[in-house]
Amino acid sequence: MINRERLVETFMELVQIDSETKHEGHFQAYLIARFKALGLEVLEDDSMAKTGFGANNLLCRLPATTNADAIFFSCHMDTVTPGVGIKPQIKDDVIYSDGTTILAADDKAGIAIMIETIQQVKEQNTPHGTLEFVISVGEESGLIGIKAFDMSLMQADYGFVLDTGGPVGSITVGSPTHAGLEINIHGAAAHAGIEPEKGISALEIAAKAISQMKLGRIDFETTANIGIIEGGTATNIVMENVRMRAEVRSISSESYEAQIKHMKELFEKTTAEMGGAITIKVDKMYGGFRFNDETHVVQIATKALAAIGLKANHEVSGGGSDASIFNEQGKETTNLSIGYEKIHTVHEYIPIHELEKGAELAYEIVKQVGTTAD
Known part of the structure; x- marks a missing residue:
């Protein structure tokens, strides 16, 4: 059901818009226009005043069509360096950069998946509760953007971050508390x-x-x-x-x-x-979090993976993500793998079939939650 050609086209377009950390402004303007064109309400917070970064966080909302739970998906708009002038290339069903920059699949693959999911929901008239899409700045600089985000703007109480590498199927069930020490x-x-x-x-x-x-x-x-x-x-x-x-x-x-x-x-x-x-x-x-098989978001993701023919792999991460902050703020959130490999290097790549599976998973999650309306 996923429109493979459109998904790839969207991803290729996204990665060619520069958005290194602290310089997200141009890409943020593109995202505002793109999500508004899809018919979503777009809210922009005032986090720039706190972070000093190049843009504010975005909350994009698609109103409910049925009495199902509100859920959210989240990605970040910033990239690591070298991320200017990315030239994506396709070889043997895999997307690479030209070797002089990162590819920025971390995390523009997640944003491409968001966009394709919205398009599928609208085209298939899929019943859904309120769908929210949070796109943060400064994730690559210590989760700075999401730390400054006002969670009270959101209607959803639980959701899914699309920002883990490796084949689609992994669900993050644990993430550490992280402290920095300064010793003099x-x-x-x-x-x-x-x-x-x-x-x-x-x-x-x-x-x-x-x-x-x-x-x-x-x-x-x-x-x-x-x-x-x-x-x-x-x-x-x-x-x-x-x-x-x-x-x-x-x-x-x-x-x-x-x-x-x-x-x-x-x-x-x-x-x-x-x-x-x-x-x-x-x-x-x-802060950290630890889930088990009974955790609601883990159950939803596991059922959605089964529906698209994949077995869930529960993983404990040694790193943090925006999911860490959502959980700290009381919004149950897991992080899902979306297929990219060798991130933060000029050798980064993503197989197109994994990008496609990521979009299938996100869309299936919307369907799963949408069918549980009261």
Whole structure:
């Protein structure tokens, strides 16, 4: 039932409109016009005032035709770099870039699926409750756009983010809570050649603490990493300050708290023993979620996949998405795979048959919910 040629044409058009993070304005204007032309009400929030990015988030709404639940689909309009001047190419039923840029299937494949779903719903006169389509800015920059989005604008209480790679069929049933840590260690400067004994090396403090620290894969649900270490001014000066940036992610709230405590205590204990000073700032980036087979959105997606001949694959993700913020705000949301591969690289690609399956899945979800009207 999906119009394959139209879907591909839409996708090819979308990826050729530049929208790198913080520069989404031109693409946002296109989306406003496109969704209005499809007959949807288009609402634009005022998140630019909070984010400083190039556009506001969009909420596009198709009114209900039956007394079924309101549901939403969500994608993001921004892309990573290099995402300017994308030239999509089709080879052996697969869409690639020309190798000099990303393809931007993350997440314009999701937006193409949204558009095709709306077109199918209207052409097939498919009964549906209120359908909402949230398109955020700044997802690739720490979910900044959706964090600034006013959820009270929405009518739907649950929905589906179209923003996971891999073959269509995967349903995200778990995603971690994510914290960023900013660690600043202060020692004492001294001439490294004449009187190093009078110095306190912030680097040595950091190294001693890190050598005792559990990092990497902590357990099945938890990871931790120190990704940035900066410090020093010259080789002949004992390093006085070290600045570090780290992160902790875990599906388990207990493991999340325990890992942060473990890292803080080692840094603080070692710093005190060596006569330095330390400040540690923990910033929770987003909360996690964990679903099971009985979770409503998981049941809907599983039934929809079965209806199009696919078996559901329940996956626990190590990363975050806009779904994390929707769930934090009380809107039950899972993230669905839509077929793209090797994202955030110039080797990104999407098989056309996977793009087609993604559209079939989204349309089938609308049908599934639409047939459960009271």
